Amino acid sequence: xxxxxxNISKSxxxxxxxxxxxxxxxxxxxxSLLGPSGSGKTTLLRVIAGMESPDPNPDSQVLFxxxxxxxxxxxxxxxxxVFQHYALFKHMSVFENIAFGLRVRPRSQRPAESAIRDxxxxxxxxxxxxxxGNRFPKQLSGGQRQRVALARALAIEPQVLLLDEPFGALDxxxxxxxxxxxxxxxxxxxxxxxxxxHDQEEALEVxxxxxxxxxxxxxxxxxxxxxxxxPASEFVIDFLGNVNVFHGRVNQxxxxxxxxxxxxxxxxxxxxxxxxxxxxxxxxSIDRTPTGKSSMAAIxxxxxxxxxxxxxxxxxxxxxxxxxxxxxxxxxELHLQxxxxxxxxxxxxxVFVPDFTI
Amino acid sequence: xSNNARSKAMLxxxxxxxxxxxxxxxxxxxxxxxxxxLKAATMDWNDFYxxxxxxxxxxxxxxxxxxxxxAALINTVFGALVAWSIVRYxxxxxxxxxxxxxxxxxxxxxVSGIALMAIYAPTGLIGKHLLPYGIKTAISPLGIVIALTFxxxxxxxxxxxxxxxxxxxxxxxxxxxxxxxxxQTFWRIIVPSLMPSLLTGFTLAFARAxxxxxxxxxxxxxxxxxxxxxxLLIISKLDDADVPGAAAIAVVMLSATFxxxxxxxxxxxxxxxxxxxx
Numbered sequence: 001x002x003x004x005x006x007n008i009s010k011s012x013x014x015x016x017x018x019x020x021x022x023x024x025x026x027x028x029x030x031x032s033l034l035g036p037s038g039s040g041k042t043t044l045l046r047v048i049a050g051m052e053s054p055d056p057n058p059d060s061q062v063l064f065x066x067x068x069x070x071x072x073x074x075x076x077x078x079x080x081x082v083f084q085h086y087a088l089f090k091h092m093s094v095f096e097n098i099a100f101g102l103r104v105r106p107r108s109q110r111p112a113e114s115a116i117r118d119x120x121x122x123x124x125x126x127x128x129x130x131x132x133g134n135r136f137p138k139q140l141s142g143g144q145r146q147r148v149a150l151a152r153a154l155a156i157e158p159q160v161l162l163l164d165e166p167f168g169a170l171d172x173x174x175x176x177x178x179x180x181x182x183x184x185x186x187x188x189x190x191x192x193x194x195x196x197x198h199d200q201e202e203a204l205e206v207x208x209x210x211x212x213x214x215x216x217x218x219x220x221x222x223x224x225x226x227x228x229x230x231p232a233s234e235f236v237i238d239f240l241g242n243v244n245v246f247h248g249r250v251n252q253x254x255x256x257x258x259x260x261x262x263x264x265x266x267x268x269x270x271x272x273x274x275x276x277x278x279x280x281x282x283x284x285s286i287d288r289t290p291t292g293k294s295s296m297a298a299i300x301x302x303x304x305x306x307x308x309x310x311x312x313x314x315x316x317x318x319x320x321x322x323x324x325x326x327x328x329x330x331x332x333e334l335h336l337q338x339x340x341x342x343x344x345x346x347x348x349x350x351v352f353v354p355d356f357t358i
Numbered sequence: 359x360s361n362n363a364r365s366k367a368m369l370x371x372x373x374x375x376x377x378x379x380x381x382x383x384x385x386x387x388x389x390x391x392x393x394x395x396l397k398a399a400t401m402d403w404n405d406f407y408x409x410x411x412x413x414x415x416x417x418x419x420x421x422x423x424x425x426x427x428x429a430a431l432i433n434t435v436f437g438a439l440v441a442w443s444i445v446r447y448x449x450x451x452x453x454x455x456x457x458x459x460x461x462x463x464x465x466x467x468x469v470s471g472i473a474l475m476a477i478y479a480p481t482g483l484i485g486k487h488l489l490p491y492g493i494k495t496a497i498s499p500l501g502i503v504i505a506l507t508f509x510x511x512x513x514x515x516x517x518x519x520x521x522x523x524x525x526x527x528x529x530x531x532x533x534x535x536x537x538x539x540x541x542q543t544f545w546r547i548i549v550p551s552l553m554p555s556l557l558t559g560f561t562l563a564f565a566r567a568x569x570x571x572x573x574x575x576x577x578x579x580x581x582x583x584x585x586x587x588x589x590l591l592i593i594s595k596l597d598d599a600d601v602p603g604a605a606a607i608a609v610v611m612l613s614a615t616f617x618x619x620x621x622x623x624x625x626x627x628x629x630x631x632x633x634x635x636x
Contacts, residue, residue: 049535051531051534074531075534075535075536075538075539081531081532083531083532087531088529088532089533089546089551090529090633091550091551091553092550092633100533100546101536104533104538104546105537136632155536
């Protein structure tokens with residue numbers, strides 16, 4: 001189902017959670033709302049679900065397939081909502097938890113007992129918990145509970161699946177497994193799924209598109225690829241994480257670090273302006289000897305070989321710490337040791353001049 | 359979770375604390391109670407049986423247990439409402455109301471009795487308006503129920519408050535998102551979640567009512583066979599220097615109370631086991 005949000009604002013007292021948000025979500029899409037806590041991502045999800053009502057404004061709309069549902073309560077929107085802390089009904093068995101959405105239907109629409117049983121069993125099958133129907137939530141692990149919560153939401157055959165940090169309370173391995181499972185489930189069921197997360201890796205890995213949010217606004221909407229490689233703002237590149245920041249100054253329209261130019265000329269910017277230069281750890285090369293005028297001297301302070309890449313920490317002569325990822329082969333070739341003096345050279349950088357946002 | 363404190367105690371001192379617990383329980387609770395049984399045992403079986411089955415005593419038992427049960431049930435319903443309002447809503451005077459709940463706890467029961475009498479007596483503020491309709495709010499079983507409801511209220515409210523505070527709003531939201539209306543959410547989600555606390559609150563209010571003496575004797579009128587509670591009968595036996603007789607009535611009260619508490623504990627244990635919480 002396609003969902004369109006138009007000019008939605010929401011404030012709680014003096015706190016603004018959403019500021020004039022507009023967003024279109026395509027039918028069958030898996031989209032992530034990514035941002036730090038307090039960025040408004042959960043509030044946006046709850047507005048879509050109908051658990052929060054947006055600030056009154058004649059221009060604001062929440063459209064499900066073109067139909068304005070802004071005044072419809074949560075129960076009438078046919079949304080499957082999954083909470084971070086599962087929110088299972090503790091006094092009910094797994095079976096009854098999943099059957100709940102069917103049992104509370106008005107008598108005329110309620111399926112027969114046998115139909116309910118079939119439905120619940122097929123859902124138990126789907127979440128790979130056959131034979132767990134008689135257990136109670138307390139007797140399940142976190143990952144199992146979240147799967148039950150998902151099955152419970154799916155039982156009402158929702159038009160859209162809303163997940164509020166569904167894997168936030170689980171440990172890393174379970175989280176990764178469930179994430180992949182969610183993606184294949186989404187493809188299988190052909191629903192529209194909105195996933196709220198603060199985990200950039202999760203968002204970039206499972207989503208068709210990522211909505212990066214910050215301070216009640218949308219910073220960028222795009223495919224994971226675009227968001228990662230073409231970040232629209234300093235916030236986005238910073239939040240996606242794992243990046244070196246250099247603080248330089250603009251000289252003759254070019255950002256300069258330690259008298260070294262790092263590319264990206266902007267003539268219109270006056271000299272002396274602060275420039276923040278972002279370089280990802282894998283976009284820096286390490287050499288034993290200076291290579292051209294853009295090399296910076298650095299000292300190796302730490303080498304971490306645990307992983308696909310070796311993670312090298314270095315200290316620049318300006319005392320700034322940087323992180324560089326090199327392949328294991330490169331590490332071998334370089335014969336790097338702690339304390340070695342080397343030269344680093346950024347291959348690709350993104351420059352943001354704070355007062356002249358591009 | 360295992361209750362085996364000894365095998366994984368973080369702090370030393372199991373022997374000391376357990377020994378103290380047993381000594382304390384013995385001195386304060388078990389020895390006086392067994393003295394009661396010993397006293398009752400000085401009667402022979404026939405006397406004992408006759409004492410506890412005499413019409414006046416049976417009537418007193420029926421009244422005590424009946425009125426206590428009704429009062430505890432009333433308190434469970436309305437105490438739950440009070441606790442709900444205090445926990446869920448923010449209104450001016452909420453904290454004052456919260457403090458007032460404890461008054462029946464803190465007041466000497468005789469004071470409660472006098473206060474209730476001032477209102478519910480045939481000439482009292484409320485009593486005089488109800489009397490023309492044939493409703494006697496004092497010197498009647500109804501008066502006893504009123505007094506027992508008064509003193510039992512804090513038990514239900516105070517037991518439910520923490521449970522209500524802990525009740526997670528998310529479960530209610532989840533129910534709503536699954537299409538449940540408010541009524542269904544209330545009966546299928548909220549009430550079952552509160553059931554253990556409701557049962558505990560009910561039991562405490564009931565137990566308290568069974569033992570109540572001070573406030574009841576003021577409003578009851580103490581007419582034998584009609585408004586005479588078991589505690590009063592025990593006192594009057596003592597006044598007649600019939601200590602074994604008093605002990606006999608007390609033993610039955612004690613056994614019945616213990617049995618009821620045991621059954622309620624059993625229900626709690628069973629329901630927790632059923633939902634995997636034990």
